[in-house]
Amino acid sequence: MIKTVPQHPPMTQFPVKGNNLTVGGIELTRLAARVGKTPFYAYDRQLITDRITELRRQMPDELKIHYAMKANPMPAVVQHMAALVDGFDLASAGEMKVALDTPMSAENISMAGPGKRPQELMQAVAAGVTINIESFHELETIASVSGQSGIQAQVAVRINPAFELKASGMKMGGGPKQFGIDEELLPEALTRINELNLDFKGFHIYSGSQNLKAEAIIEAQQKSIDLAIKLSDYHPAPIKKLNIGGGYGIPYFPGETPLDTRQVGDALAKAMAKFKAVNPQAEVIIELGRYLVGEAGIYVCQVLDKKISRGQIFLMVNGGLHHHLAASGNFGQVIRKNYPVAIGNKMNKPEKETVNIVGPLCTPLDILADKMDLPAAEIGDLVVIYQSGAYGYTASPHQFLSQPEAEQVLV
The missing domain is CATH 2.40.37.10 (Lyase, Ornithine Decarboxylase; Chain A, domain 1)
Structure with missing residues (x-):
């Protein structure tokens, strides 16, 4: 048998x-x-629409939802998404081209990735998208590209936090990582951004992905917001955007249960209220890919x-x-x-x-x-x-x- x-x-x-x-x-x-x-x-376009509609009901009203295009960059999907989400997050200049072909404004588009090529950085500066800085060398390269083009670069700092997203399928924060600038080096990085006259937008903190445990996501989101508040003394300018990443997973295998997004949303509303008391003008963003289209x-x-x-x-x-x-x-x-x-x-x-x-x-x-x-x-x-x-x-x-x-x- x-x-x-x-x-x-x-x-x-x-x-x-x-x-x-x-x-x-x-x-x-x-x-x-x-x-x-x-x-x-x-x-199925209706399933995508329904997922985002339902998610908005469960998340805080002021929260911005961005689509992480790496999950599915098919042009037709991205065009459909442009009318449903508040922004796009990119992983390459190739994805940027697809994003800019949609009605989405460049000011609501950001680019991340640990090894951006100088040509990609030039394209991003020229397009006016926000570049998530992932190293000190990249910071200097962006400043050089910005100076050569005469276009002020829009930047945020991707932080490699001291914490990680527990129980995630892929951990992208905590410990030694190729992603972002280590949390303890942030004061130095922010001082340098100010010296280089770059347009500082805020922070990007992405700790992990494919997580089905609401408690783990809630903990990571709260720690991300607490970290952004702690760094307030070092900002070269007021925070305009705080991207606290995503990590929302979907069930693939027997025994897995769907993520309780209502629980996540209720806890996030409380954490956002604390952040908004210190940074009233800032947007809080979650960046989701798999959860929206998977x-x-x-x-x-x-x-x-x-x-x-x-x-x-x-x-x-x-x-x-x-x-x-x-x-x-x-x-x-x-x-x-x-x-x-x-x-x-x-x-x-x-x-x-x-x-x-x-x-x-x-x-x-x-x-x-x-x-x-x-x-x-x-x-x-x-x-x-x-x-x-x-x-x-x-x-x-x-x-x-x-x-x-x-x-x-x-x-």
Whole structure:
């Protein structure tokens, strides 16, 4: 008997019509015909809108919500986001180009990253976006670029705090880090910003990501705000923006439960009131990517072959780790776990079988599902990977083994 791995609770964000999953009200088989090929990513614009609308209800009224474009920089998604959020946060000049093609004002766009190239810094200065300074060398380079161009650079300081975001999927603060300037060096950095006549906007404190524990996020947000208040004696100018990062996660694996954002919002309202008493003109910003788009996207591929090997069923599909590295378990997982998976055109079929779903690549790492109970599938059926709206398409090695690339659609 084949032992199956723990199963996921039902994914309910995409309705089912007949046997078909629907995206944006379109049945999956029809959407696949419209796209014209598999594999593809599909993002549901209404789910994105609903997520942001609900989040605003749960967060303090004065809080600004920025979209971290690295989660999903598809131009159509970013255009849709421009009408829903208060700003964009970028990780490259390439993302900046996409952002500036939208109606979003440059004054509500910021750029972070530990190794910005001089040319990128020149582009950011010229565009008027806020640059999050991550080192003393970068600070001097920005000042040089600003002087050469005659354009005053808009800057904030990314802080590597002494604390970390506990229980986060990726820790980006606390201890030695490539991100930001160490907390204890902030007075020196702020003095230098003043000497160089840069337009100081405030602070960026990003401690970690993919966190499902409200208590951990609340603690990190409170510590971030306390740190910004503590630094008030050293500001070269009043704080205009305090970006306290994100970290809001989504459930991917069996046993995980959604983040209680209401609890986070209630605690943040109290912390913001304390900050606003000292800095009444400053904006407090959270920077979210995965939380806004992750659950609104699916990855769809097609069964090419079905075989039995020593008692186990294998479905060979035309997609895999080259399109969806995260779902294969090769994007940060220590022990591989299954994303939620479905047979998208057999949603209500009662017959189940335990299957392994593997891609076409010549590597045993190309796994999309390991020993999962799913409706009995045949060649031509459509395999769906849920929770695929963030860190899917652009976080994957599309050129690996020269396979065809996936498509992307917003519906």
